[in-house]
Amino acid sequence: MTLADTEKKIKSMEIRGAGRIARTAANALKEHSETIKSKDLKVFVEEMNAAAEILLKTRPTAVSLPNAINIVMKGVREAKTYEDAWHAVHESADKFVKESDLAVKKIAEIGAARIKDGDVVLTHCNSEAALACIIEAHRQGKKFEVFATEVRPRNQGHITIKTLSDAGIKTNFIVDSAARFFMKKVSLVIVGSDAVTVNGAVVNKIGTSQIALCAHESRTPFIVAAETYKFAPKTLTGELIEIEERDTSEVLDEKMAKELSNVNIRNPAFDFTPSDYVDLIITEKGAIPPEMAYVIIRDYLGWNIEDFDR
Numbered sequence: 001m002t003l004a005d006t007e008k009k010i011k012s013m014e015i016r017g018a019g020r021i022a023r024t025a026a027n028a029l030k031e032h033s034e035t036i037k038s039k040d041l042k043v044f045v046e047e048m049n050a051a052a053e054i055l056l057k058t059r060p061t062a063v064s065l066p067n068a069i070n071i072v073m074k075g076v077r078e079a080k081t082y083e084d085a086w087h088a089v090h091e092s093a094d095k096f097v098k099e100s101d102l103a104v105k106k107i108a109e110i111g112a113a114r115i116k117d118g119d120v121v122l123t124h125c126n127s128e129a130a131l132a133c134i135i136e137a138h139r140q141g142k143k144f145e146v147f148a149t150e151v152r153p154r155n156q157g158h159i160t161i162k163t164l165s166d167a168g169i170k171t172n173f174i175v176d177s178a179a180r181f182f183m184k185k186v187s188l189v190i191v192g193s194d195a196v197t198v199n200g201a202v203v204n205k206i207g208t209s210q211i212a213l214c215a216h217e218s219r220t221p222f223i224v225a226a227e228t229y230k231f232a233p234k235t236l237t238g239e240l241i242e243i244e245e246r247d248t249s250e251v252l253d254e255k256m257a258k259e260l261s262n263v264n265i266r267n268p269a270f271d272f273t274p275s276d277y278v279d280l281i282i283t284e285k286g287a288i289p290p291e292m293a294y295v296i297i298r299d300y301l302g303w304n305i306e307d308f309d310r
Ligand SMILES: O=P(O)(O)OC[C@H]1O[C@H](OP(=O)(O)O)[C@H](O)[C@@H]1O
Pocket: 016, 017, 018, 019, 020, 124, 125, 126, 127, 128, 129, 130, 156, 191, 192, 193, 194, 204, 205, 269
């Protein structure tokens, strides 16, 4: 796939999901390095930086994207020779993809331990990490059922119910606005994440924070499955996570929208769930309370407050 194809597919959400976007970007940088004709280090670094910029601009919210790009580009920017830079891209991209796959497997093991016989688990959107926990619990023979939301406007819930159904898991499909109606039946909420801030707030698909609020009201545990590369280093200095606002045509038919001259259509793709509503974040390094987000950013992503020029 060319860099332009990757760019298009991430923007259009043909390739989506925070983890998948990150792995795709890492692979795209590796593939792009092979198309650079020059063996001059300066030219190579410039062209790789330009590719990284293009990928960074595809979607603004999932922090897994800049984190993956930083991991792959670090060796390129530090290399003293063209050969070192070329090898750095290849090694770091392969390592990132392998570790990302392993992280999901580890999260599945840790998260599955939180699901018990008789549970009613609610999930929102389509998260590879959250679904891995649910599927692993089912594989271990636990008997439970799932509520999955529709996830307007892009209907990622359709992918979720197909995956759950194929896995043989009893699933109830509900519209997003039915979450509170059913919350009294739900014993555990598991969602994924696009970004976790240093203060433990979770950025995830629009509607997540409403579900967290209902879970809080019903005293239902709310847990988040997130690889460590979804934690956001830039929030150490108070920088905010940008919430992507997507095209209004995803929400309302363009023809109908044109007839409604007084209506402003809004389409934020994500929202913030404050740490107060998050019981636990399952990472591949273990289950942590949201208040420990700083430790993940410092110890596993290797970022510290002094790393930022201010
Ligand atoms: O990495 P995994 O766990 O698959 O997904 C994490 C999150 O990424 C998705 O974003 P989108 O659908 O690309 O906007 C959803 O918000 C999902 O919860």
